[in-house]
Amino acid sequence: MSRPDPRAGEPVPHEPVFDAPWQAEAFAIAVALQDRGLLDRAEFAAALGARLAGGAAYWDAWLAALEALVTDRGLTDPGSLDARTAAWQRAAAATPHGSPVTLDADPQRP
Template sequence: MSAHKASSPLLASAGLPRAAGGEPVFAQPWQATAFAMTVRLHDQGLFSWNTWAEALSAELHKPGRKADGSDYYDCWVAALSELLKQLSVASGAELETLTQSWQRAAEATPHGKPIVLENDPLRRG
């Protein structure tokens, strides 16, 4: 991780799964991607640390969370999606359309191959 990213206040996010050395731990590639996107948007000034902390906290404290914390990055993505809607970066409909496209792409991708949006059979060039 670069020194710039290592200094991001997002690394201090409550409940962030960490390795013994303090680096974030990701069970799936999409979790690392969601983390990196959030860090990048924060670094670009799209939202403040306080705004992010409030959004993530709201998701982490919703009823129905998994006791083992295995849904942490699901909460992370939900918080980011909500912020994008609140900041008018993307509408709920746009996010839903993109989510469905990624799901179709995942279903159409052979096991062991990277999932790319271009694998969505309904995607138009």
């Protein structure tokens, strides 16, 4: 029997929590923001729950909740998030298969 895809719902018990490095990094950012008092755990849980109730896949909902809360708090703005996302996408497209993706690979990097 194959294990369920955790991206389709909540993580599977006794299986790795993170399927990709970005998930661990996003989690670490959220924990750091919570530890500094810039993000409330209960508010984050409510925002995540609302997105999951709307049918979003677990990590997509998780990232959307984090992005919404950091913009709502004024820690960043949607334009900056969009610009950074675009930079990562360009860097990924320019990176040879099997190599780590870094922002240095973004062809539009200043």
